[in-house]
Amino acid sequence: MASDAVTIQVPGPHGDRDIRVSSPSRVLWPEQGITKLQLAEYMIAVGDAFVLANGHRPVSLQRFSADIDGEAFFSKNPPKGAPDFIRSVPVVYPSGRSHAQLVIDEPAAAVWAVQMNTITFHPWASRAEDTDNPDQFRIDLDPQPETDFRDAVRIAVELRAVMAEAGLTAFIKTSGGRGVHVFAPIEPVHEFLEVRHAVIAAARELERRMPTEVTTSWWKEERGAKVFVDYNQANRDRTMAGAYSARPLALAPVSTPLEWSELSDADPRDFTVLTVPGRLQSVGDPWEHFADDPGDLSTLLQWWERDLGNGLGELPFPPDFPKMPGEPPRVQPSRAKKP
Known part of the structure; x- marks a missing residue:
């Protein structure tokens, strides 16, 4: 694994930001040979559509210690040393506990997350300004x-x-x-x-x-x-994998927005880190007017x-939720006591 680093420019609403990518030649998808730098470049290519779909809402990062076959863990709050343009918002979890959660506001934040070995982004259904009420x-x-x-x-x-x-x-x-x-x-x-x-x-x-x-x-x-x-x-x-988010599966697939007219002939294997940027350029973003x-x-x-x-x-x-009002017994039917 390479120990060098590169700096890439990421355009965004506040101008270009320089993001350092360490171990750029680390292979994340062994079967496809796709590297960490290629994933960062993918995030730049789809950055505007990605932020439109997933930005300005709490997000959990699915990070990997090595490639997609390695150990995975979820990161929710900004780690120490995060750039000053990375923000967070307090959210309340099912337990009643409150904690800060990451928010992606621009493509550079998504590329920084890739530098932190993120592959999949899991956005909340609610926005940062109103985390309790999904939109x-x-x-x-x-x-x-x-x-x-x-x-x-x-x-x-x-x-x-x-x-x-x-x-x-x-x-x-x-x-x-x-x-x-x-x-x-x-x-x-x-x-x-x-x-x-x-x-x-x-x-x-x-x-x-x-x-x-x-x-x-x-x-x-x-x-x-x-x-x-x-x-x-x-x-x-x-949460679910966000739109335009890569998945840790062999072909480097992407959770890809489609037009309904495309659905009958669609093959999810066609939508990958290598192909989705070109698709976005040629057909545009089917979710561009999602919130209209x-x-x-x-x-x-x-x-x-x-x-x-x-x-x-x-x-x-x-199973990790507190017992909820009106909920039936939380026990597998085959193990339930018979009357």
């Missing part, structure tokens, strides 16, 4: 064994229709793996728990329409060969109340 409605379509990306695509199309009926404009991106992420801009007037309930309402409606293909079952043993609608990604301090027309959750929250009235209650939370 993004997010659904993660997660293929289970015996299902794949094409199954998630078919379900995403129906989910788009469900969201449109509820007054939301859906945007689509690859997850960077086998899944699909469906987002919508919303007015930041509901706290995380209410947004989660709206996500569950949409997920249940989708499950009713596609019962043999979609599941909202939290427990893996109950999901079968279906696509799981991961409603718990809507919780406070739960935020919707509200009133219809979905009405569906939530309707389902409550029909006996469908709260769903399980992640």
Whole structure:
């Protein structure tokens, strides 16, 4: 591994910034031979679109000690010695504890994060100025064994229709793996728990329409060969890989925004650190106008109340969350005591 360093110029809203990149020839993706410097150059190439999608909100950095096969860890607060243009914002975690969390405001901040051995960026659904109230409605379509990306695509199309009926404009991106992420801009007037309930309402409606293909079952043993609608990604301090963020998988894939018209022919293997900059130059950013027309959750929250009235209650939370009001027993069904 090289021990030298290079300094690269990163354009941004406050002019060019010089960012030092140590060990630039360190290979991060062994199968592709992609280096740390190439990842930094990728972040410059997609910088404006990346910041538009992920900037000005709390973000967690998924960092690696070596290449993608090495030890990974998450970093949330700015480390000592961070440049003075790197800022943070206090956030409240599910435990009730408050702590400072990083915010990416310009491309140079993302390149600095790469210098800190970051590969994947995980932004919150809320913005730095109002961390308690999300301005993004997010659904993660997660293929289970015996299902794949094409199954998630078919379900995403129906989910788009469900969201449109509820007054939301859906945007689509690859997850960077086998899944699909469906987002919508919303007015930041509901706290995380209410947004989660709206996500569950949409997920249940989708499950009713596609019962043999979609599941909202939290427990893996109950999901079968279906696509799981991961409603718990809507919780406070739960994040997905950000748009234009690289993933630590063999082909160096990128979580890539698409036009809906592209979806039927899309192959997530085509969208990588090496190819996405050229795609962005040729077709532009499908999420450029993401935030132009935020919707509200009133219809979905009405569906939530309707389902409550029909006996469908709260769903399980992640294991690290405190016990939540109305939550069913947080125990794997096969291990639950039988009456």
